Amino acid sequence: MKRTHSCGELSMLEAGQNVTLIGWVAKRRNFGSLVFIDLRDRTGITQCVFDETISDQITSVRNEYILEVSGNVCERKDKNPKMATGDIEIIVEKVTIINSAETTPLLIADETDALEDTRLKYRYLDLRRPVMQKKLIERAQITRVMRRVLDDQGFIEIETPILGKSTPEGARDYLVPSRIHPGQFYALPQSPQLFKQLLMVSGFERYYQVARCFRDEDLRADRQLDFTQFDIETSFMSEDEIIEMTENMLKAVMKEVKGIDVKTPFLRMTWHDAMNKYGSDKPDNRFGYELHDLSDLFVNCEFKVFKDCLANKGVIKAICVDHQSHMTRKDIDHATDFAKKYGAKGLVVLKVLNGTVEGSAAKFFNEDEKAAMIKAMNAQEEDVIFIVSDKWKTACDVLGALRGYFAKEKNLLDVNTFSFLWVTDFPLLEYNEEDGRYYAMHHPFTMPKAEDLPLLDTDPGAVKAAAYDIVLNGYELGGGSLRIYDQKLQEKMFEVLGFTEEKIRSSFGWFVDAFKYGTPPHGGLALGLDRVAMILTGSDSIRDVIAFPKNANARCPMCEAPDSVDPAQLEELHIRINQE
16 A cells, blocks of 8 residues: 555646545445545545546445545546545546445434434444544644644643642542552542642743543533643733643644634633623623622612512622513523523513513512613613522622623623633632631642731631633633742641641642742743643634544443443452442
């Protein structure tokens, strides 16, 4: 076999040349004495013509057979502008059937009728589809650009361990039993966090890694059990410098992979402003429906729901959705049920009609309150106002979800628009009422804002973090922070989190010991490579940009993992299965 060209590269420049192609049969069409076969490889498709002198050699050939064909490149009479090679065809002089194929259980084409589990069971066939190959090729291009940009800035690619120690405060670990040390376990890394910080202690200054990470958590369209981070850590760089470096890297990706010039610097907003305005810490600002606080309008309101909410230090917030007055009772109930999934006790829904508001709750408001509400929301005729009265965080969460709900309903999410922004100044800690303690919002090594350090003793919940997330079209692409490098401050952080000395030593002793020997100021971030690829390729699911993903039930239909193992293996690992 000696292939001279790929199936996607021929054009009129090669007309008259004798070429040899190898590929899969994408389509076969019989026209009496002529047979047309579209031959496909990962670069594209070329039409091959077999006349009566050679067509009898391919009588058994059907889709997905692998052929080697040789012949002359000729100009097509009926050119196909939809094909990259649509100006030419190969007049075949010689053909070899390299391999046969059974009828495939799914259609090998951009559009397939197979269900997702069928696609995943026969993933090696699903990946032959040109649209799937294009996604993975584009993902590889994204990684290549990121690597090049960082290489040019003196970063060093370093691998960190896959088998490590289980640590608290994150998602659930995947554990690996040790055969040599009975009853002890390795943990697969949720991220290279501690190791990359130790590389800064080691003096490497600029590190990156395309890192495999593992988290035992429930799945959704943009989450997998095993995933890839583009992981970065730096020494002696400020928050602004890290953000600028990341923007330049993403700008290069957008230009070289998508051919799009994005403007830098990206928009920045604080976590509090993002929640207040968009109801999300990963806001999508491609459309409106911004949140409005109506609490001041209803200070003297007699509506018991609002009155009780304000008395309990809650807020009254709302969004206005244009031209939705056609909503039926059933539509409103559906939106209310959706809101309840995010913590709402209910929704107040008011339609703007005839210059005032109408709805089941309208009778509780006087004319001045109705007019003030319309003005505050800048509501127009036939708009609908959705109001939530609750604790500030709950009201934000509910209305943020409703923003997304109506954006999808009204088809406002343009996949060809890319809106980057930064969310900064996250809370350092979040309080868990059930446990009666604070947890780190990111991780225990996140640096507090310098101006908030005194609050660690008096009001820990008010302390902001030197943390930053990069957001694109309502998805968190990744995030990071400056790290604590002062040993005393790290001890204080552990104290606030309620860690005992024993817990610190058992979980992080090996890590905090390293900080005794001169730790540089450092910080970094990690980008979810799968999620970046999902958005840039216009995919609906993260599974479309991962070669061999798990399904929504955390299984691989193709290799049937997870599966039971031989009892002898369990015995070697000193493991007994509890059958209860």
